[in-house]
Amino acid sequence: MEFDYDLFVIGGGSGGVRAARVAAGEAGAKVALAEEDRYGGTCVQRGCVPKKLMVFASGYGVSAKEAQDYGWTMMAGGFDWPKFRGTLESELDRLEGVYRKILANNGVETFDARARISDPHTVELSTGETKTAKHILVATGGWPVRPDIPGAELAITSNEIFHLDVLPERMLIVGGGYIACEFACIMNGLGVKTTQFYRGAQILRGFDEEARGLVSEEMIQNGVDLHLGTNVLEMKKVDDGIWVKATNGQEYTVDQVMFATGRAPNSKDLGLEEIGVKLGRGGQIEVDEYSQTAVPSVYAIGDVTNRVNLTPVAIREGMAFVETVFKGNPTPVDHEMIPSAIFTQPEMGTVGLSEEAAREREPIEVYCTSFRPMHTAFIGKSDRVMMKLVVSQESRKVLGCHIVAPQAGEMIQLAGIAVKMGATKEDFDRTVAVHPTMSEEIVTMRTPVRTG
Structure with missing residues (x-):
């Protein structure tokens, strides 16, 4: 035909x-x-x-x-x-x-x-x-996707946020995934009084527990008013904005609500x-x-x-x-060991298994360090960053690498090559540190903080 x-x-x-x-x-x-x-x-x-x-x-x-x-x-x-x-x-x-x-x-x-x-x-x-x-x-x-609640039509999604006529003074972001967290950090950084609701116990579900915990702490410290275990019950238009009733019993009035509750x-x-x-x-x-x-x-x-x-x-x-x-060359798609970044402040870069997922699979060693980086410690800021390697006890391969730091996206791309190639902890150890950098900590960790 x-x-x-x-x-x-x-x-x-x-x-x-x-x-x-x-x-x-x-x-x-x-x-x-x-x-x-x-x-x-x-x-x-x-x-x-x-x-x-x-x-x-x-x-x-x-x-x-x-x-x-x-x-x-x-x-x-x-x-x-x-x-x-x-x-x-x-x-x-x-x-x-x-x-x-x-x-x-x-x-x-x-x-x-x-x-x-x-x-x-x-x-x-x-x-x-x-x-x-x-x-x-x-x-x-x-x-x-918009949740099915009274007044949902008053909210925007990530599609509309780039085209707002005016920047709101007060904004509520609903959701706990990477899109919600990124926009909470963005709006907060642009000077918007930003509140975030997430119905779960901690943001960034599915990512490494320790890494998402640090992102959450840093977001709060930077000024995002984050409420966990909280969701929206109803919303309605009022004279001075959008009135929101939350599951925690509190009421809020904001200029803009954004749903980032899934796609x-x-x-x-x-x-x-x-x-x-x-x-x-x-x-x-x-x-x-x-x-x-x-x-x-x-x-x-x-x-x-x-x-x-x-x-x-x-x-x-x-x-x-x-x-x-x-091209007559049957090629399956390789979905293993894909590096990714979340552009929060600080950023999170991740490749491979979280500590929790690796622990379910086999005995592991966890190498982790959290510290105040030189750049902001010098001016008395309390910002913290984190570097973490999840290592197989048996093969010594690095099963996961998780970084929470400014520019973590840039770092994880390069770490991702090594992890994808099957680098062992000893391969990382043999690599000389670039000093003074934050990322040098990924090759200088000698003692596991946890095993099992």
């Missing part, structure tokens, strides 16, 4: 664009891509990129104060949100243009439309057009189940290790599969898909 395309990609985020580009540019396939919103997806338009730029912006207030303590004559003025937002929006427009250009330069035909799958080889576009393809790749990402796969109304693609309980597309669905011609990558929801992982999955389907 003759098809219009070898590959039709649904979704113009990082994973979909990479798969389309490589299939067309390197494998010579005839490729089309449909995107109903902005090109670049969550990461470029509503996630990592604008978030990191806000992280940078939010750090300068503290930097100005620290510079004074170091002897500089400096005055930190107020933060000009409209100026920053204007520059941010220009940058996101520029990046969208880059993504469109990449696709055009590689001969990918693009449709600014919503796509729906009507049979294993056919896609219907919201423009009324119908296209056929030998293979269909779903890369539609995820979307923030769901963008799999609704794509025609998937009708053609036989299986969805999981949370709406995620079920795929095998080659990203293939129950329908052989349909594949899925990225957050819509809810495997490891990180941009570089979606890109890896896209590359592996092209290797498998268009």
Whole structure:
């Protein structure tokens, strides 16, 4: 049968664009891509990129104060949100243009439309057009979820936070995952009176206990009003903002509420189940290790599969898909030992197993140090950082590395190479320290603090 395309990609985020580009540019396939919103997806338009730029912006207030303590004559003025937002929006427009250009330069035909799958080889576009393809790749990402409570419509999500007309004076952030914690630190750093509710016993569930405990302590010390074991019961609009009733019995009035209470796969109304693609309980597309669905011609990558929801992982999955389907080289996706960072203040970098997860698997040794870094200790600040290695007693391999410190994201990328290669504790010990740095502590820890 003759098809219009070898590959039709649904979704113009990082994973979909990479798969389309490589299939067309390197494998010579005839490729089309449909995107109903902005090109670049969550990461470029509503996630990592604008978030990191806000992280940078939010750090300068503290930097100005620290510079004074170091002897500089400096005055930190107020933060000009409209100026920053204007520059941010220009940058996101520029990046969208880059993504469109990449696709055009590689001969990918693009449709600014919503796509729906009507049979294993056919896609219907919201423009009324119908296209056929030998293979269909779903890369539609995820979307923030709003809790079902009275007044929920008054709140924003991470999608809207980058486009606020004015910076609120008082803000409540609901959630305890990395998105909630990052934005609590950002808003606090920008001078917003920031309150955070999390219904659980400690923020950053699933991460190393000790590391998330330190992040939590530092956030509170830096001014975030964090309430654990607390959730929102109801909200309503009042004259001076949004009135919020909490499960701890207290009432708050704030200017803005943001829900960061989870994300769901963008799999609704794509025609998937009708053609036989299986969805999981949370709406995620079920795929095998080659990203293939129950329908052989349909594949899925990225957050819509809810495997490891990180941009570089979606890109890896896209590359592996092209290797498998268009280059005749079946390539499963490797989801082991993926380094990641949480851009709180201080940052957390992590790769491999938490102490708790490793302990359940085998006997381990834990090497850990927490200290006041030279940079801020010099000016009398009580900030603390942490370096931690989780080591297998039997193989001596480093099973996990966890860093809580300024620039931990930069550090964990490099530590991640060693851990992925299977470095042992003795490999770390043999490495000479770079002095004076915070990260030197990762190679100078000699005695385990815990074993078992």
